[in-house]
Amino acid sequence: MSLLVTGSIGLDDLKTPAGRAKNAYGGSAVYFSLAARLFTQVRFVGVVGEDFPADFRAYLERFGFDLAGLEVRKGSKTFKWAGEYDTLTSDARTTHVELNVLAEAGPKVPAAFADSEFLFLAATHPQLQADMIRQVRSPRLIVADTRDLWINTQREALLQTLKSTHGAILNDAEALLFTGQTNLIQAGRRILEWGPKFVVIKKGEHGSMLVTSDRVAVLPAYPTPQVKDPTGAGDSFAGGMMGYLATRGDLEFESVRDALARGTITASFTIEDLGTHRIDGIAREDVEKRLGEYAAMLRVK
Amino acid sequence: MSLLVTGSIGLDDLKTPAGRAKNAYGGSAVYFSLAARLFTQVRFVGVVGEDFPADFRAYLERFGFDLAGLEVRKGSKTFKWAGEYDTLTSDARTTHVELNVLAEAGPKVPAAFADSEFLFLAATHPQLQADMIRQVRSPRLIVADTRDLWINTQREALLQTLKSTHGAILNDAEALLFTGQTNLIQAGRRILEWGPKFVVIKKGEHGSMLVTSDRVAVLPAYPTPQVKDPTGAGDSFAGGMMGYLATRGDLEFESVRDALARGTITASFTIEDLGTHRIDGIAREDVEKRLGEYAAMLRVK
Numbered sequence: 001m002s003l004l005v006t007g008s009i010g011l012d013d014l015k016t017p018a019g020r021a022k023n024a025y026g027g028s029a030v031y032f033s034l035a036a037r038l039f040t041q042v043r044f045v046g047v048v049g050e051d052f053p054a055d056f057r058a059y060l061e062r063f064g065f066d067l068a069g070l071e072v073r074k075g076s077k078t079f080k081w082a083g084e085y086d087t088l089t090s091d092a093r094t095t096h097v098e099l100n101v102l103a104e105a106g107p108k109v110p111a112a113f114a115d116s117e118f119l120f121l122a123a124t125h126p127q128l129q130a131d132m133i134r135q136v137r138s139p140r141l142i143v144a145d146t147r148d149l150w151i152n153t154q155r156e157a158l159l160q161t162l163k164s165t166h167g168a169i170l171n172d173a174e175a176l177l178f179t180g181q182t183n184l185i186q187a188g189r190r191i192l193e194w195g196p197k198f199v200v201i202k203k204g205e206h207g208s209m210l211v212t213s214d215r216v217a218v219l220p221a222y223p224t225p226q227v228k229d230p231t232g233a234g235d236s237f238a239g240g241m242m243g244y245l246a247t248r249g250d251l252e253f254e255s256v257r258d259a260l261a262r263g264t265i266t267a268s269f270t271i272e273d274l275g276t277h278r279i280d281g282i283a284r285e286d287v288e289k290r291l292g293e294y295a296a297m298l299r300v301k
Numbered sequence: 302m303s304l305l306v307t308g309s310i311g312l313d314d315l316k317t318p319a320g321r322a323k324n325a326y327g328g329s330a331v332y333f334s335l336a337a338r339l340f341t342q343v344r345f346v347g348v349v350g351e352d353f354p355a356d357f358r359a360y361l362e363r364f365g366f367d368l369a370g371l372e373v374r375k376g377s378k379t380f381k382w383a384g385e386y387d388t389l390t391s392d393a394r395t396t397h398v399e400l401n402v403l404a405e406a407g408p409k410v411p412a413a414f415a416d417s418e419f420l421f422l423a424a425t426h427p428q429l430q431a432d433m434i435r436q437v438r439s440p441r442l443i444v445a446d447t448r449d450l451w452i453n454t455q456r457e458a459l460l461q462t463l464k465s466t467h468g469a470i471l472n473d474a475e476a477l478l479f480t481g482q483t484n485l486i487q488a489g490r491r492i493l494e495w496g497p498k499f500v501v502i503k504k505g506e507h508g509s510m511l512v513t514s515d516r517v518a519v520l521p522a523y524p525t526p527q528v529k530d531p532t533g534a535g536d537s538f539a540g541g542m543m544g545y546l547a548t549r550g551d552l553e554f555e556s557v558r559d560a561l562a563r564g565t566i567t568a569s570f571t572i573e574d575l576g577t578h579r580i581d582g583i584a585r586e587d588v589e590k591r592l593g594e595y596a597a598m599l600r601v602k
Contacts (some may be wrong), residue, residue: 298599
């Protein structure tokens with residue numbers, strides 16, 4: 001099953017209580033792909049500048065990502081982001097950002113990717129997300145992420161985009177902000193009225209929640225004592241989730257719930273080291289082993 | 302298996318975004334017992350004043366609690382508490398408190414209760430908790446709750462009391478405060494060094510965590526969309542947990558984890574109405590039915 005992701009690709013400066021990194025490989029599409037590749041092949045769509053480092057491209061190629069949709073734009077510069085975490089469970093404070101190529105026209109889906117069956121739209125301007133949807137012929141599953149910036153500034157466009165999706169994924173604070181609710185289940189239900197068939201609410205260290213019109217599942221985060229950097233947790237959660245769904249084929253409630261469990265596990269690896277240093281070094285067996293421990297932990301009798 | 306609880310009994314004025322109640326039956330021992338009775342008989346130890354309402358006593362008797370340890374103290378007045386919640390997931394703001402009899406000498410364990418095998422010490426002055434421990438002959442399981450007040454003001458006495466316990470239960474903020482850690486697992490491990498064999502960390506709407514020297518389990522809260530009043534959630538969590546353990550007999554990791562699941566379910570009922578109005582109206586079948594749904598929700602494959 002073909003899985004297409006589109007999102008940012010960039011270089012990150014990271015500072016957390018556990019360490020720091022300069023010019024680390026980052027971006028939502030990168031974290032997503034590093035998690036999704038543990039389940040399936042990834043078609044990668046995004047734009048970088050002509051300064052895009054050769055070693056970064058080689059890195060992406062190493063994992064077998066299909067880079068036919070990676071545009072290197074002449075005269076443009078690659079996205080840069082710098083963030084700091086005051087604690088290992090807090091949100092990042094953006095200390096510096098150069099949108100560069102991300103502020104220009106969005107990427108194009110190559111003809112070879114137009115038959116993609118699974119489509120993940122990382123958080124970006126909802127208009128760009130809608131453009132992507134139009135370029136893919138008849139996807140079986142479209143899931144869109146978003147964030148506070150778009151909720152606050154592009155609400156109408158976001159609502160328009162959501163109409164064309166099957167699933168929405170966002171974090172708890174964003175779900176409450178978007179809906180004006182105070183209860184996450186009710187927030188999820190409100191978002192369902194806007195189009196998606198399911199909503200996934202990410203709760204960081206507190207796990208995740210799946211909401212459909214008649215069912216709810218909540219899963220805890222995998223309890224790792226060794227958190228070093230929360231960067232990319234949400235995107236690698238989505239990668240594990242979508243990667244599993246692409247191999248699974250059906251969209252039954254339990255299947256999506258099991259996909260959230262995979263996302264939980266891939267995210268748990270991501271946060272164990274700075275940047276992509278942990279998630280890029282694991283194999284499918286590592287995911288399965290940890291998933292087994294996680295499932296046993298939850299096997300309440 | 303005999304389960305003894307000691308804690309507060311009092312009258313609460315409650316104000317939440319979903320409603321308000323005056324002179325509601327409350328207190329940690331009451332919420333605990335209303336949950337524990339769903340699994341086992343409860344021996345109740347506490348002190349009230351001579352103003353203790355006859356209808357409150359009749360209420361407690363209705364559930365078959367053994368009130369041999371309920372002292373009605375001449376010349377003293379019953380504990381009163383008033384609290385408000387700004388949101389249904391926030392902590393209570395205490396708007397009024399009359400400690401009354403709670404500020405005097407602690408309760409006595411009647412001779413008939415000295416053979417109790419399971420002992421729960423709700424949060425109170427750690428010296429009083431230690432007094433209770435001394436009055437019970439050879440309990441198989443002693444679990445103590447505590448709170449920020451005692452962590453901040455009676456740290457040495459609390460550490461002393463913890464040495465005699467098998468389990469500690471406290472909320473996430475208290476665990477971090479107590480240990481100076483920023484990670485809950487590490488906080489739990491630190492508390493284990495002080496005596497208990499297991500630590501239960503309550504995370505409110507985010508569930509709970511069980512920490513032993515070599516294992517960790519995290520369980521989510523049961524996702525109820527109908528929260529009306531968080532009062533008593535922690536005590537009825539402890540009641541469900543201890544009530545189940547008292548019938549279970551063994552203290553294997555999985556058994557304690559399954560006990561946390563029962564606590565999760567009893568707490569989920571408590572918060573669905575003001576005061577004790579929901580937890581006092583349910584039966585064991587209601588717990589089992591919801592537990593079945595909860596276990597199915599978590600049966601990740």
